[in-house]
Amino acid sequence: MLESLPQNSNLQDPDVQSALVQITTSARWRKDSLYVTLFLGPSLLLLSVFVFWPMIKTLYLSLFLTDNLGHASVFVGLSNYVNLFKDPAYLSSLGATLLYVIAVSVLTIVLGMLLAVAAQQHLQGIRFFRTIFSSTMGISVSVAAIFWLFAFNPSVGVFAQISQVLHLPEINWLADPHFALLAVIITTVWMNLGFTFLILFGALQQLPSSLFEAAKIAGVNKTTQFFKISLPLISPTLFFVLVVTLIDAFKSFGLIDLMTVGGPNNATNLLVYRVYQDAFLNGNYGLASTESVILTVIIAIITLLQFKLLGKRVNY
Amino acid sequence: MTITLNQLSKTYEESAQPVLKEVSVQINDGEFFVIVGPSGCGKSTLLRMIAGLTSISDGKLTINGKLANQVPPKDRALSMVFQSYALFPFMTVAENVGFGLKSRKLPSSEINHRVDDALAMVNLSDLRDRKPKELSGGQRQRVALARAIASEAKICLMDEPLSNLDAQLRAKMRIELKQLQRNLGLTVIYVTHDQVEAMTMADRVMVLNDQRVQQIDTPINLYQRPNNAFVAQFFGTPQINLLKANVAERELVIDSALHLPMTKTQINNSKVLVGIRPADVRIQIGSRGANARVATVSYLGNQSVITAVLNDSQTIRIVADSQLQIAADDLIKIIGVEDFHIFDINSQKLIGSQKGDVSDARVAATEF
Numbered sequence: 148m149l150e151s152l153p154q155n156s157n158l159q160d161p162d163v164q165s166a167l168v169q170i171t172t173s174a175r176w177r178k179d180s181l182y183v184t185l186f187l188g189p190s191l192l193l194l195s196v197f198v199f200w201p202m203i204k205t206l207y208l209s210l211f212l213t214d215n216l217g218h219a220s221v222f223v224g225l226s227n228y229v230n231l232f233k234d235p236a237y238l239s240s241l242g243a244t245l246l247y248v249i250a251v252s253v254l255t256i257v258l259g260m261l262l263a264v265a266a267q268q269h270l271q272g273i274r275f276f277r278t279i280f281s282s283t284m285g286i287s288v289s290v291a292a293i294f295w296l297f298a299f300n301p302s303v304g305v306f307a308q309i310s311q312v313l314h315l316p317e318i319n320w321l322a323d324p325h326f327a328l329l330a331v332i333i334t335t336v337w338m339n340l341g342f343t344f345l346i347l348f349g350a351l352q353q354l355p356s357s358l359f360e361a362a363k364i365a366g367v368n369k370t371t372q373f374f375k376i377s378l379p380l381i382s383p384t385l386f387f388v389l390v391v392t393l394i395d396a397f398k399s400f401g402l403i404d405l406m407t408v409g410g411p412n413n414a415t416n417l418l419v420y421r422v423y424q425d426a427f428l429n430g431n432y433g434l435a436s437t438e439s440v441i442l443t444v445i446i447a448i449i450t451l452l453q454f455k456l457l458g459k460r461v462n463y
Numbered sequence: 464m465t466i467t468l469n470q471l472s473k474t475y476e477e478s479a480q481p482v483l484k485e486v487s488v489q490i491n492d493g494e495f496f497v498i499v500g501p502s503g504c505g506k507s508t509l510l511r512m513i514a515g516l517t518s519i520s521d522g523k524l525t526i527n528g529k530l531a532n533q534v535p536p537k538d539r540a541l542s543m544v545f546q547s548y549a550l551f552p553f554m555t556v557a558e559n560v561g562f563g564l565k566s567r568k569l570p571s572s573e574i575n576h577r578v579d580d581a582l583a584m585v586n587l588s589d590l591r592d593r594k595p596k597e598l599s600g601g602q603r604q605r606v607a608l609a610r611a612i613a614s615e616a617k618i619c620l621m622d623e624p625l626s627n628l629d630a631q632l633r634a635k636m637r638i639e640l641k642q643l644q645r646n647l648g649l650t651v652i653y654v655t656h657d658q659v660e661a662m663t664m665a666d667r668v669m670v671l672n673d674q675r676v677q678q679i680d681t682p683i684n685l686y687q688r689p690n691n692a693f694v695a696q697f698f699g700t701p702q703i704n705l706l707k708a709n710v711a712e713r714e715l716v717i718d719s720a721l722h723l724p725m726t727k728t729q730i731n732n733s734k735v736l737v738g739i740r741p742a743d744v745r746i747q748i749g750s751r752g753a754n755a756r757v758a759t760v761s762y763l764g765n766q767s768v769i770t771a772v773l774n775d776s777q778t779i780r781i782v783a784d785s786q787l788q789i790a791a792d793d794l795i796k797i798i799g800v801e802d803f804h805i806f807d808i809n810s811q812k813l814i815g816s817q818k819g820d821v822s823d824a825r826v827a828a829t830e831f
Contacts, residue, residue, distance in 0.1 A: 357549040360516050365563025365614065366537030375562075379553045 208436035217432040227437040235412060237421070237438075244417045247332060248396040254336045255392050256385070259379030264373070266348050277348070283341035292405035296321070324414040327407050328432040331415050334402055339395070342390055350384035353375060382461045390453055397446050418442045464527050464540070464617040466490040466513065471522035474507055482508050484674045485522065490652060495644055499661040499697070500671035507622055509671070510654045514620050514691045528617070541572035541618035542611035547627055548603045550595040557582065557591040560609045562814050581613035584643065608640075612647065619644075621653045625660065637663055639679045658698050660724075662686070670694050676693050686786045693806060693810040701768050701780045707808065715805070718773040720754040723769045723799055723817075730814060736806040741768065741780040748787065749788065753794035760789055773794060 209227055211219035231237050266277045283291070298305045299320035310317060320330040354377060362372050378385070400419045403409060409416035411422060415426070418438065426435030466489070473483040477660040490496045497573075498506045513524065515536035522532045526539055552557050557578050564574045578677050579807055582588045585605040595603055604624060624640075625633045635828075641664050644651050651766035661668045662682045670677040670685065670693070678690040689695035695703045708715040710730050715723045715737055723737065746755075746769075755771035758778065762785055769789065770780045779797075783789070805814045 162520075247766065355547060357545045357547050358551060360536075361543065361545060361549040361610075362563070363516065364514060364536045364543050365566065365610075367563065367566040371566055376551060379551075391573075452689070 148213060205436045205439050208433050209440045211433050213432040215430045216398065217426075217430075219433070227433055228441070231434070231437055231441065234411075236416075239413065240416050240418055240421050243328060243414065244397065247328060247335075247399070248330045248393060249394040251335050251399075252389060252392045253341050254332070255339040256388060257341055258336065259347050259388070262340065263347040263351055266344070267351055276366055281341045281345040281348075284340070284345065285336055285344040286338070288338070288401035289405060291334060291338050292402055295330070295337070296406060300331050321407055324412045327411055327414045331399075331406060333401060334406065335396065335399060338402070339392060339419045343392065346384060346388055347381065354380050386453075386457055386461045389457070390450060393449065393453070394446055397442065418445075464492055466527075466618065466650070466652070467523075467525040468509075468513075469525070471512060471524060472520050473505070473517065474511060479675055481520070486669075486671075486676055487522075487803075488669060488676070488679050490650065492650055493648050495633070495641065495651045495664055495666045496773045497602045497655060497661040497665035497668045498671060499655055499658060499668055500585055500677075501697075502656060502822050504671040504782065506654045506656075506671050506676050510622055510652060513652060514541065515539055515672045530737070539618075540616050541620055542614040542616040543620040544611050544621040544622070545609045546623045548595075548607040548627075548711040550603055550606055554594055555592050555594060556587060556598070556606050556609075559595070559606055560613050563610065563614055577613045577615065578609075581609040581706075585609045600628055601636065604628060604636065612643075615650070618650045620654070621651060622655065623655055624653075626655070626657070631692075633660075638663065659700075662698060670697060672697075686817065687805065688813075689738075691815055692736055692806045695806070699740060700742045700784065702745075703804075704741060704779050705806070706736045706739065706773075706779065708735055708775050709733065710735055718777050720773045723800060723803060726817060730805065731805065732814075733816065734808050736808050736811070737802055738804035738806060739779070740802065742782040743803070744779065744781045744797060745799040745801075746781055746783060747796045747798050748789060748793060749796065750794040751796070755795050755797060757789060757791055757793045757795060759791060769795075771797075 183397040187210070187407060208217070208219055210222060210224060211227075212223055215221050262280045266273060266280055286294075294336075297303065301307050301317065301319045301322075304320075306320065307317065309315075318326055320326050358376055359372055362376060367375070397416055398419055400423065403415055403417060403420045404423075407415040409420045419442065422435045422438045425431045466552060468486050468488050468490075471483065471486040472481055472791070474481040485594045486509060488496075491808065498509060500506045508517055512519050515531075523681045526534075526541075531539055547618050547815060551562065554562065554685065560581055561578045564577060570578075578591075582591055585608050587602065587605050587609060590598065590602065598606065608626070621640075624662070625636050628636060634680075636659060643649075653660075660691065662685075665682055667679060667681055668685055669679045672693050678685060678694045680688075685694060686698050689698070692705055696705065706717045708717045710716075710733055711722075713725055715725060715735065717737060725736070755773050758770045758772050760766045765785060767783050767787065767789070769783055771779055771781060783796075802816065802818050804816045807814055
């Protein structure tokens, strides 16, 4: 660039200087944008094809009635949304989903924490239990579903056997609308425990022992040590686990499909499963798109709320 | 508050090898007692046994006349300052200092009063609302001290509390700690690997090595009357010279270059170790009658440390006036030795010490 300037030009001249600055910055910008394109290009391409385009298409379809092939046929504006919120079946789905998400998150974190604290104790053979506690991480949804289908089976299942021995009323777990959701919650929590346990246990193990020794000498009891030292120190991890578990719970699909198929009487027909049913079984892509958009908005709002409300209390 | 250790031993369950063997001592009320030794000698383990953080395998621990082996840490009426400070990162300075008091269910006015006093004592009143991460290393150290002070325990255990500080701050904190201890009348048990800390702060020092007590004594006695070669080597910079010597009639012969006349000590061994402090060696420069060759000269300002090789290749460290014009490869003559200690060559135990100038040391000239 500098060569193109006249040899006799005065480099002290402010006009010449500002021209020089412009030339060099635009050259740098051109060079930088090449790198930016090179680095971001591949992921932008992949995200566009598999995330951004489907997102936009879903938003678009949610405003239309669609034909059997999923093509938009009649523009209906927001009436898909309005109709959904008037539909008692959808509202009960929404309620069941919220119940499921809250129960799964709370139970997963409380039980995971209990297991993590238990695994911290210096006991004989504790290593074996640490492995067992984290083992559900390596189990696939289908295997878990089959295992629990057997456990809940009204004639040969473990629960049936126990209630028979104890002379308790017989419960047909997966066929009874009152218990089906509970059964799915139990299975999901069991599936989640391995991961949650491992993360929380790792966080607890990392805490410096001198803090607890100092507390011990000061006469702080074990319970206070846990609530006043351990919990604040692992709060970032706890927050992470909560966000992940919550989002995961909203997205539950596999277990429902394998265990209850949304039944009985829609008791376990959670939002994601309803989307699947409306789109691929009923062929109503417009409605399914609307449901997807609503679910996305719900997850976004709850995650934002979590960061707003809890983020401040987390000690990083 | 006196603390008595009676034949205290520690063996961890996993290993047969003990980490501490039969440690006995009585620590007096108001004493600044330092436990010193190289890494792995068991000094921290001993402190943790006194604190109740590590169980006692054998022996008796008595605190103020009461057997304390099974007493939980909180009931031993002591406080502890950790090397890592052990501050709670999410609490302010004041909360950190008052944390232990809250769980003792003291009234909040009493807690505030104690926290204020303790913070004032370590000059941290202005920083009471800061979090530990906003403090410097020295300030964090003071918070840990304030926490110990606020507990009002009369015994304070310190596990290498100054080792994370830089050299200048450490020197300053040594003096402050010592003053604090005296003003509050604390009984302090202080663990360190630093001989300077031990010497400058202690009323008495316990030297640990190889899982055993080597000597328990005042800093002066440790320096002047070491029980064995290890203790002699541990204290004093530069290190004491330990030279192999042959025992002749009424004299010790080192490398046939240096003859030290013995006045009193009777020795049955034919070979011994002679310990000579570098500052106790006097030299003359010049090749006439020389008995050593200079290997290195380290200039330290007011003095120089010279290492010189005697003719049978034993090396001797000498502290000399830094005005002395001397360089590597110069020939020197060792003309006198002030004090020296004689140690058994096998057991390393002290056989005898000789005080006073032996300037009439007959010195053999060496051919270089």
